[in-house]
Amino acid sequence: MSSSSTTTTTTRLLMLKASDGVTFEVEEAVATKLGAINNMVEEEGSEDLICLPNVNGKFLGMVLEWCKKHANNNTNSDKGNDEVNKWWDKEFVMDLDQNTLYHLLMAADYLSGTELVDLLTEKVASMIRGKKVEEIRETFKIKSDFLPGQEEEIRKKNSWAFE
Amino acid sequence: MATKRVNRTFGRKKDGVPNIMAVDRISKLPDPVIHHILSFVPTLYAVRMSILSRRWRRVWYSIPALHFCDSDNMGYPVFGGQQKKAFYKFVEECVKHRQICTRYITDSVITRFKLDIEHYGDNAPIDKWFTSAVLRNVEHLNLSIKAEDFVGFYRLPEAVLNARSLTVLKLSGLRLGNPCLVSLPSLLSLSLMQVELFDEPLRNLMLGCPALEKFCLKDCFCLPKLQISSSTLKFLEIIDEDLFETIEVVAINLQSFIYDGDSNDINLSACKAIRSLSLDSPLNSKSLEDLICGLPLLESLTSDLHFELTLKHIRICGQHLKSIRLDIDDCGQENPEVTIEAPNLISFYYRGDIMCGISMNAPDNLLDVQIVIEEGYSSGQKYDRDWYINLIMFLSNFIFSWKTTVSLHVNSEEVCILYASFVDLVYLQIIIARLIYLHIYK
Numbered sequence: 385m386s387s388s389s390t391t392t393t394t395t396r397l398l399m400l401k402a403s404d405g406v407t408f409e410v411e412e413a414v415a416t417k418l419g420a421i422n423n424m425v426e427e428e429g430s431e432d433l434i435c436l437p438n439v440n441g442k443f444l445g446m447v448l449e450w451c452k453k454h455a456n457n458n459t460n461s462d463k464g465n466d467e468v469n470k471w472w473d474k475e476f477v478m479d480l481d482q483n484t485l486y487h488l489l490m491a492a493d494y495l496s497g498t499e500l501v502d503l504l505t506e507k508v509a510s511m512i513r514g515k516k517v518e519e520i521r522e523t524f525k526i527k528s529d530f531l532p533g534q535e536e537e538i539r540k541k542n543s544w545a546f547e
Numbered sequence: 548m549a550t551k552r553v554n555r556t557f558g559r560k561k562d563g564v565p566n567i568m569a570v571d572r573i574s575k576l577p578d579p580v581i582h583h584i585l586s587f588v589p590t591l592y593a594v595r596m597s598i599l600s601r602r603w604r605r606v607w608y609s610i611p612a613l614h615f616c617d618s619d620n621m622g623y624p625v626f627g628g629q630q631k632k633a634f635y636k637f638v639e640e641c642v643k644h645r646q647i648c649t650r651y652i653t654d655s656v657i658t659r660f661k662l663d664i665e666h667y668g669d670n671a672p673i674d675k676w677f678t679s680a681v682l683r684n685v686e687h688l689n690l691s692i693k694a695e696d697f698v699g700f701y702r703l704p705e706a707v708l709n710a711r712s713l714t715v716l717k718l719s720g721l722r723l724g725n726p727c728l729v730s731l732p733s734l735l736s737l738s739l740m741q742v743e744l745f746d747e748p749l750r751n752l753m754l755g756c757p758a759l760e761k762f763c764l765k766d767c768f769c770l771p772k773l774q775i776s777s778s779t780l781k782f783l784e785i786i787d788e789d790l791f792e793t794i795e796v797v798a799i800n801l802q803s804f805i806y807d808g809d810s811n812d813i814n815l816s817a818c819k820a821i822r823s824l825s826l827d828s829p830l831n832s833k834s835l836e837d838l839i840c841g842l843p844l845l846e847s848l849t850s851d852l853h854f855e856l857t858l859k860h861i862r863i864c865g866q867h868l869k870s871i872r873l874d875i876d877d878c879g880q881e882n883p884e885v886t887i888e889a890p891n892l893i894s895f896y897y898r899g900d901i902m903c904g905i906s907m908n909a910p911d912n913l914l915d916v917q918i919v920i921e922e923g924y925s926s927g928q929k930y931d932r933d934w935y936i937n938l939i940m941f942l943s944n945f946i947f948s949w950k951t952t953v954s955l956h957v958n959s960e961e962v963c964i965l966y967a968s969f970v971d972l973v974y975l976q977i978i979i980a981r982l983i984y985l986h987i988y989k
Contacts, residue, residue, distance in 0.1 A: 486572035493580055501583065508573065509587035514619055517595050524573040526599045535598050544640045545594040547626055547633050 398425070399433045400448075406441030407433070410448055417451040419496030436495070443484075443491045450476060450500055477507040482524070574602045578609065578654075586612035586659070590641055591625055608648040612659035612687075613641065613680075634664075635672055642676050661689040674704040684712040686733075691740075692720035700724070700743055708755070723748045729755025736761040743768045753777050766790075816841055822867075825849040832861035832883075839863055851876060852899075854883040864888035875899030901934075901941040908946050916945070919956040 396412040398421070412430060416422040424434055436444060453472055480488070485504065492500040511523055520526070528535060539546050573581075585593045585607065593607040617634045619625050626633035649655050660680040662673065680688065688710070692701055700722035707713075708729045716731070719740040734756045744767050753759070753776060761782040762775070770790065775783065776797035783801060785794065787808040795814040796804065803823040804815065811829045815821065821842045830838070831853050839845060845865045851874040852861060859881055863871065868889035873896070875883075887895075887907040897905060898919040909916075920938075 482572050483570070486576070489576065489580060493577070501580075505580065505584040506587050508584045512584070512588050512592055512596075514621070515592070517598060520592075520596060521599055525569050525571045526574055526603070527571060528598075529600050529602075530598075538598050538604070542594065542597070542640075544633075544636050545591065 396430055398430050400444065401433050401435045402439050402441035402444040403437050404441045406444070408441075408444065408448055410452070411455070414448065414451045414455040417455055417497065417499075418447070419498060421495065423496075438494050439491045440487065443487045446484075446488055447491050447495060447497060447500065450503075451497070454499070473503050477503060480507070574600065578606075581606055582610050585610045586614075589614045589616045589619075589625075591615075591637065594641065605648075605652070608645065608652050609654050611656055612661070613645070613657055614659075614661040614663070615641070616661075616663040617665060631669075635669070638662075638676060639672065642679055646679065657683050657685055659687040659689070660685045661687075661691075663689075663691045665693050670701055673701065678704055678706040681706045681710040681713070685710070686712055687715040687717075688713060689715075689717040690719065690721065691717075718742055723752065727751075731756050732758060734759055738763040738765075739767055740765040741767065744770055746770065746772075746774070749775075813838065818842070820844055823847040827851055829853055831855050832858045836861050836863070839865065843867075846870065848872070850874070852883075852885070854881075856881070859883045860886070862886045862888065867891060869893045870895075872896040873899070873905075875903055901937050904941070904944055906944040909951060913951050916951055916953045917956065918942075918953070 397409050398412050398415045400408045400410065400415065400421070402408070412425065416425060421434065439447070453476075454469060477485075485507065489501065489504045489508070492504060512520055515523065521528070530538075573584075576584075585596075590607070590610070590613050593610055596603050597605070597607060615634075615638050617625060617630070624630045624634075626637070645655060645657065657680060660677070662676070677688070677690075688707065690701075690703075701720075702722050702724060703718070705727050707716075708727060708731065710731060712733055713731055714733050715736045716734060717738040717740075719742070722743040723739075724743060724745065729751050735758060737752075737756065737759060740763075749770070756777070757779065759777055759779055762777070762780060763784040763786075764773075765784075765786045766788060768790070771792045772795075773785070773791045773793070774795045774797075778799055780798040780801050782803045783796060783798065784805040785791075785808060786806075787810075791808060791810045793812040793814070794806070794810050797817040799817065799820060801815075801818040801821055803825075804818065804821055805825040806813065807827040809829060811831070811834065813826075813828065813830065813834075815838060819842065822844055824839070824842065824845060824847070826835070826849070828851075832855070835850060835852070839848065842865075844867055846867050847870040848863070848865075848868060849872040854861075860883065863885065864887070866889075869891055870893060871887065871889065873885070875898070882902045882904060884904045884906070887905065889907075890910050892907075892910055892913050894915040894917075895907070895909075895913065896917045896919075899921060901920055
């Protein structure tokens with residue numbers, strides 16, 4: 385593709401190993417979008433296999449897919465790229481189920497992928513905004529563990545928030 | 548298919564393996580992640596979530612961003628009945644509770660404070676909330692007042708204009724009138740929208756922000772002659788509706804300038820470091836040419852072009868230009884000419900009529916060319932042989948290298964039908980000597 389000429393000078397491949405033993409070979413420019421990997425490369429170099437015991441292969445794959453898209457789209461400074469990235473991000477989070485969303489968020493947080501954390505937390509926030517407490521409870525399957533009457537007590541005490 | 552169905556019924560059972568969809572995941576997220584999520588949610592929801600479970604009981608005490616908005620995402624008021632009173636009471640209580648909890652919760656810093664309200668004319672409480680936020684070293688402050696009449700404009704308290712920790716300040720719908728002393732030593736980004744602003748307060752403001760890098764000015768009032776000077780400013784965006792007659796910017800470190808408005812007197816002669824220029828203005832071709840010539844480091848240019856009867860030619864040149872985007876809405880009766888001299892150009896975009904003659908000796912590194920052909924609305928374009936000849940004439944002014952990818956966007960399917968029937972198209976392909984992506988859009 386057209387990006388080949390710009391990346392030939394910097395293309396170095398990193399080997400990442402997920403908790404379940406799945407390995408990924410990615411360009412350094414892609415993987416270093418993740419703060420944690422950037423730090424590891426800076427401190428220990430990029431020759432060795434980088435082990436990530438807290439991330440499962442499935443979710444590491446998804447995180448890297450996101451990084452790859454954003455690393456590619458950032459190389460050419462076209463004005464329309466912001467739009468493309470936004471559109472792509474929207475698609476990326478659109479149909480995520482809560483289980484995937486949770487694991488992705490944990491992975492992105494662990495890997496310090498700041499922009500990805502922003503994207504995913506905003507997605508969760510959009511599932512909260514505009515909802516009544518009961519709807520939030522239903523959406524996220526949150527079970528109340530208050531003692532009988534305790535919830536009512538908090539509600540009363542903070543009546544200024546529940547009118 | 549069969550296994551899926553089995554799984555689904557299995558998941559619904561009360562005993563056995565829990566349904567993956569019925570698991571509460573969000574409560575298991577670490578605190579910082581939850582605080583991050585709730586930073587994007589109006590504080591009202593975060594407070595109400597305290598009755599979800601014990602896990603959520605005190606979460607809102609540690610959210611670093613407070614966001615108070617008196618209407619929900621659909622525009623309806625968040626409190627029924629005594630709307631104003633209830634909303635003020637709510638903010639008051641939140642600010643108070645967050646103040647109290649600093650005594651026993653360590654991570655209760657407030658870095659962002661946002662207030663998004665209709666204007667009620669009751670300023671004392673707002674002053675109090677802001678002052679309290681400033682005292683807690685808030686970094687981002689965002690105030691938006693939907694002012695219906697401009698009589699009762701809100702004025703910022705002095706504490707805000709002297710907030711040492713403030714890095715980002717966004718204001719909308721208020722007045723920066725009284726000349727009080729401004730000292731915002733950490734402020735990096737300032738955004739003013741529908742703000743009433745006179746020369747003197749603006750000058751004070753700029754003088755009081757010695758670290759300012761980004762400044763956005765949108766639809767502000769009362770300044771026929773805008774003058775901005777700052778030695779630290781890197782990004783400047785001005786969007787106005789026919790308000791400024793002249794714009795003068797004195798900013799030696801300015802890198803990016805965006806203007807969208809009706810002024811045709813823009814002076815950037817003191818901003819030699821500009822790398823990116825984006826204009827949507829009625830500047831004529833001569834003024835634009837002069838403006839561009841005065842920017843030796845320009846790398847990216849986005850502009851619409853306006854030609855007058857006597858000025859039918861523009862020359863765009865720059866040693867560092869890498870990206871050019873040109874828009875021509877109306878060519879007029881005469882056919883204007885554009886000459887481009889940019890030896891380091893990488894991408895070129897043009898939207899407009901094919902009657903405009905663009906000549907360019909494309910450099911080797913030009914990778915991406917996009918041409919969107921738009922005919923004047925009135926012309927009722929026929930895609931006949933003449934049109935193709937014009938297209939060929941138009942394209943033949945470009946001299947592309949083999950590496951260049953050219954995509955051509957045309958707004959009618961007719962083009963496609965005729966595309967096959969003209970032998971000239973073979974010639975067309977020879978001219979371009981590279982792939983043509985033909986896009987039809989409507």
